């Protein structure tokens with residue numbers, strides 16, 4: 001057995017637990033740069049949180065310039081503000097874009113340089129400013145993961161900074177902060193979370209040669225990520241549609257957030273794979289949200305990978321609550337893939353990358369750029385080369401999963 005867990009020092013979950021924020025900040029600093037976006041600063045919960053932090057004796061400076069999908073220049077503005085303020089702790093409050101902005105700002109305040117200096121794995125030289133993260137979407141899991149994802153105009157696709165130093169000091173997940181998410185946001189962020197859990201559970205199982213925790217930030221499938229992934233899948237599968245249908249269903253909101261954070265704990269050590277690799281160029285071409293792209297890809301990727309992870313797909317179906325009693329592994333895997341596709345279409349997720357706005361002439365570029373995400377490509381259970389990636393991308397364009405399955409050559 002092999003298990004890796006990369007987690008914050010403190011992880012607090014529950015309705016109203018945002019009240020724990022001031023006490024945690026006061027333990028690590030006295031000048032907090034609060035990284036968020038313009039929407040959040042209008043929220044009454046936000047104002048109350050800032051008042052609570054001030055009452056705990058911590059000075060605050062709010063940077064509300066985060067832009068969704070995190071273009072690089074908004075980060076620089078946050079760094080300049082944090083330097084002028086003399087911040088010794090960074091608080092991120094918002095969706096994944098705000099949490100990732102807080103991570104990168106905390107990194108640049110501690111180590112200087114530009115974000116591009118740290119792209120890739122293990123490039124962060126040491127601890128960053130203490131980070132406290134509070135998600136307001138049930139999606140990315142960024143509050144517990146060792147990665148931040150950025151849109152850099154000098155790069156064709158989004159880039160990641162992956163380092164255990166980017167794991168926050170304290171994550172506080174308060175489902176009440178997600179009550180304001182409209183159905184479309186609930187759908188794409190929740191679908192991103194389910195995709196994290198499925199990709200983490202089906203990712204490659206590496207050979208245990210040497211200390212692979214120091215070679216890869218994302219070490220592949222392991223017993224701890226598996227436990228978090230199944231926890232995530234069972235909670236998200238039961239709550240995503242109810243939370244989408246009725247945003248004031250408190251139990252669904254809580255389960256969805258719990259599932260999204262568990263999914264972050266799963267992929268934070270195991271990694272994600274092909275669905276995320278293909279989303280990067282699709283997002284860049286179509287300017288569609290991250291969650292929309294990974295969710296479109298997920299059923300195609302499951303079918304593409306099934307010869308290499310059919311048993312895992314069967315287990316995923318069980319965690320989703322499908323009745324697979326008496327079914328063969330292959331039948332169960334088929335039902336699981338269909339159930340994920342049905343769930344996503346029931347919450348308005350597109351069925352093909354053409355529906356997201358990709359043109360047929362874009363496909364060679366999508367293939368090349370997806371293969372360029374080596375951090376993600378190396379995690380896929382079925383090896384990806386130019387031919388197989390072309391097949392996967394073409395199928396997701398045509399809306400046809402039927403030709404994707406292939407058994408491993410040595411079986």
Ligand SMILES: NC(=O)c1ccc[n+]([C@@H]2O[C@H](COP(=O)([O-])OP(=O)(O)OC[C@H]3O[C@@H](n4cnc5c(N)ncnc54)[C@H](O)[C@@H]3O)[C@@H](O)[C@H]2O)c1
Nearest residue numbers: 039068069095096097136137140142145147149180181290
């Ligand atoms: N670091 C990681 O581990 C990780 C993992 C997956 C994705 N990501 C990244 O996270 C980003 C996506 O994050 P996201 O899906 O949370 O969306 P987001 O942060 O990009 O936010 C999308 C929109 O939703 C709004 N919003 C956020 N919370 C809201 C709420 N409670 N009510 C109403 N509106 C709200 C925001 O203001 C914004 O306009 C992408 O940049 C993606 O690449 C990071």
Ligand SMILES: [Fe+2]
Nearest residue numbers: 192196290294
């Ligand atoms: Fe994601």
